[in-house]
Amino acid sequence: MDFSAFVDRLRSGASPDFPADANTLAFAQKLDSQDQLRHLRDEFVLPTKASLKKKALDGSLPGQVAHNGTNGTESGDATKPCLYFVGNSLGAQPKAVREYVNAQLETWASVGVNGHFTTMANSPLTQWQDMAEQCSRQSADIVGASPHEIVVMNTLTINLHLMMASFYKPDAKRHKIILEWKPFPSDHYAIESQIVWHGLDPGKSMVKIEPDDNGIIPTEKILRTIDEHADDTALLMLPGIQYYSGQLFDMPRITAYAKARGIVVGWDLAHAAGNVELKLHEWDVDFACWCTYKYINAGPGAIGGAYVHERHGKVEWEDGADKPSYQPRLMGWYGGDKSVRFNMDNKFVPTPGAAGFQLSNPSAMDLAALSGALSVFAKTTMRDIRSKALVMTAYAEFLLDQMLEETKDDATALFTILTPRDPLQRGTQLSVLLRDAGLLDKVTRALEENGAICDKRKPNVIRVAPVPLYTRFEDVLAYVQILRSALFLPCTV
Numbered sequence: 001m002d003f004s005a006f007v008d009r010l011r012s013g014a015s016p017d018f019p020a021d022a023n024t025l026a027f028a029q030k031l032d033s034q035d036q037l038r039h040l041r042d043e044f045v046l047p048t049k050a051s052l053k054k055k056a057l058d059g060s061l062p063g064q065v066a067h068n069g070t071n072g073t074e075s076g077d078a079t080k081p082c083l084y085f086v087g088n089s090l091g092a093q094p095k096a097v098r099e100y101v102n103a104q105l106e107t108w109a110s111v112g113v114n115g116h117f118t119t120m121a122n123s124p125l126t127q128w129q130d131m132a133e134q135c136s137r138q139s140a141d142i143v144g145a146s147p148h149e150i151v152v153m154n155t156l157t158i159n160l161h162l163m164m165a166s167f168y169k170p171d172a173k174r175h176k177i178i179l180e181w182k183p184f185p186s187d188h189y190a191i192e193s194q195i196v197w198h199g200l201d202p203g204k205s206m207v208k209i210e211p212d213d214n215g216i217i218p219t220e221k222i223l224r225t226i227d228e229h230a231d232d233t234a235l236l237m238l239p240g241i242q243y244y245s246g247q248l249f250d251m252p253r254i255t256a257y258a259k260a261r262g263i264v265v266g267w268d269l270a271h272a273a274g275n276v277e278l279k280l281h282e283w284d285v286d287f288a289c290w291c292t293y294k295y296i297n298a299g300p301g302a303i304g305g306a307y308v309h310e311r312h313g314k315v316e317w318e319d320g321a322d323k324p325s326y327q328p329r330l331m332g333w334y335g336g337d338k339s340v341r342f343n344m345d346n347k348f349v350p351t352p353g354a355a356g357f358q359l360s361n362p363s364a365m366d367l368a369a370l371s372g373a374l375s376v377f378a379k380t381t382m383r384d385i386r387s388k389a390l391v392m393t394a395y396a397e398f399l400l401d402q403m404l405e406e407t408k409d410d411a412t413a414l415f416t417i418l419t420p421r422d423p424l425q426r427g428t429q430l431s432v433l434l435r436d437a438g439l440l441d442k443v444t445r446a447l448e449e450n451g452a453i454c455d456k457r458k459p460n461v462i463r464v465a466p467v468p469l470y471t472r473f474e475d476v477l478a479y480v481q482i483l484r485s486a487l488f489l490p491c492t493v
Contacts, residue, residue: 004034006394007387010390010391010394011387016394016398025477028472028473029473029474035472037380037385037388038472041471044092044297044469044470045062046082046092046470047092048063048079048080049450050062050079052082052451063079080451083452083453083478083479084470084471086453086454086463086465087294087297087471088271088295088429088455089455089465090294090300091274091293091294091467092470094372094373096376097297097373098372100371101365101369101372104368107120115364124371124372124375125368131364131368132151132355135305136148136150136354138374139374142273142274142377142382145307148310148313148352149310149313150307151305151354151357152367153303153305153357153359153360153362155291156268156289157189157190159289159306160187161193163266163308164237166327166329167235167266168234169234170205170234171234173232175200175204175205176233177235178238179206180208180209180238181208181217183239183243184239184268184270192206209221209225215245216245217247222254226254226257226263233258233263234263235264238268239269239270239271240268240271240273240288241272241426243271244431244457245419246430248426248427250425251285259284265285266289267288267289268289270289270291271294272290272427273296274296275295276382276427276428277383280309285307285309286308286309286312287307287312290305296370296373296374298372298374302370303362303363303370306357308327313352315337324350326356330359332358332359334359334361336351336356337349337351337356385468389428390423392466392468392473392476393423393426395476396476397417397421399476399480403415403483403484403489414487415433415487417430417431417432428468429464430463431461431463431464432463433461434461440458444456447479447483452482466479
C-alpha cells in the first residue's frame with residue numbers, strides 16, 4: 001500500500017492498516033519518498049542538538065559557522081536538525097520570516113514614516129497600511145473564508161474579548177455561554193470576565209460541558225447540552241481542537257445545530273488553524289479567532305487573526321442618513337475606512353468586512369513575520385497538509401501501540417493515548433498519559449538529551465505533534481525509538 005492509499009483510508013475514517021514492517025527505517029523512508037510536501041522541510045530552520053544548548057548569541061543559525069569562528073562546526077549528530085515535535089506549542093522558524101522582516105527593517109530605515117504609503121520594488125511586502133490586508137489574503141485557504149472576512153490584529157485573547165464585546169449581548173432571557181469544562185485557561189478567563197462585566201453570575205451563566213471518562217467530549221453530548229440550555233443561551237464558544245486531549249470537534253455539525261436554535265457561535269482555533277481543513281464561511285460560523293505561532297509558524301507571541309462572517313461585516317447606508325448601520329463593536333481608528341481614516345474627525349465609518357473590527361495600527365514587524373510564515377502555505381494546500389498529517393499521526397499511533405502490545409501483561413498500561421483513535425476526530429497531535437506521574441521529568445529529560453523535543457503538561461502528559469510541513473516519517477520513527485528507550489523498552493530498529 002502506498003502513501004495515497006493510506007490517505008484514502010484515513011480520510012474515510014478507516015484504519016490505515018500498516019504492514020508488519022512499518023516499524024523499520026526502510027518503510028519510513030519509503031513514505032518520505034512518496035511525500036509531496038517533503039520539499040517544504042527546506043523552508044525551515046530547525047534547531048540542532050548543539051543549538052539547543054546555546055546560551056549566548058554568536059551570529060550563527062543552527063548548522064552554520066558562527067561569526068566568531070566558534071560553534072556551528074560540530075561534527076556528527078550535533079549538527080543534525082533535532083526532532084522538533086512541539087509545533088502545537090511553537091512552530092519552527094520559516095526561512096522566509098527572516099527575509100520578510102529584513103525587508104521591513106530596510107524599508108523603515110530607508111524611507112521612515114513614508115513606509116506607510118510606499119510599496120517598495122523588490123520587496124515581498126506591500127506598504128505598511130495594507131500589510132494586514134495582505135496577510136488576510138494569504139490566510140484565506142487556511143481558514144476557509146474570503147479575505148474580506150478575515151482580519152489580522154492583536155493576539156488571541158484580545159481578539160476573543162473584542163469578538164465577545166460585539167457578539168455576546170446577554171438579556172433577561174438569553175445570558176448563558178456554553179463552553180467546555182476545561183478550556184485553555186485564557187479562554188476561561190475571557191469568558192468569565194465578559195460575564196462578570198455584564199453584571200452576571202458566572203455560576204449561573206457559564207455552562208461547562210464535561211468529558212466522558214476517557215477525557216473526550218462526544219458530539220452528541222454537546223448537542224444534548226445545547227438542547228438543554230437552548231432557550232437561555234446567548235453564545236456557544238468552543239475550541240476547534242481541545243489543547244490537552246487533541247480532540248477535533250465536529251465544527252460544521254455543532255455550528256449548524258446551535259445556530260438553528262438561535263445561538264451565536266464562535267470558535268477558538270488556536271490549535272486548528274494551519275493544522276486541519278477549515279471552512280468557516282461554508283459552515284456559517286459567526287466569528288472565530290486564532291493565534292499564528294503554533295502551526296502557522298509566525299513566531300512567539302505572533303499577531304493573531306479573526307474571522308467575522310460577511311453578514312456581520314456589512315456597512316449599510318440608509319437614504320438621508322449621516323452615518324451607516326453596522327454590527328456594534330468596540331471601535332478604533334484603524335477600523336475606519338481608509339477613504340476617511342485620515343480625516344481625523346469623530347465620525348466612525350467602519351471598513352466593510354472583518355477589517356472594520358480593527359482598533360489600532362498593527363505592528364509592521366509582526367505582520368512581516370506572519371506574511372513570511374504564510375508564504376510557505378502558498379506552496380501547498382491545506383488539503384495536502386491535512387492528508388500528510390493524517391498518515392503521519394496514524395503512523396506515530398501505530399508505533400506507540402506496538403509498545404502497548406509488548407507490555408500488555410503489565411498490571412497497568414505503560415501509557416494511555418488520550419487523543420481520539422478516530423483519525424477524523426483529531427489533528428496533528430497525540431497526547432500521551434504516562435502511567436506514573438514521576439515518569440514525566442525522566443522521559444522529557446531523556447527525549448531532550450537525544451535532541452527530541454515535545455511539550456509536557458504536568459503531572460504526566462506529553463503532547464507529541466509531528467507537524468507535516470517540516471517533519472519526516474523517518475523523524476517519527478526516530479522519535480518513538482527514543483521514547484522507547486526512555487520507557488526502558490528495547491529498540492526495534
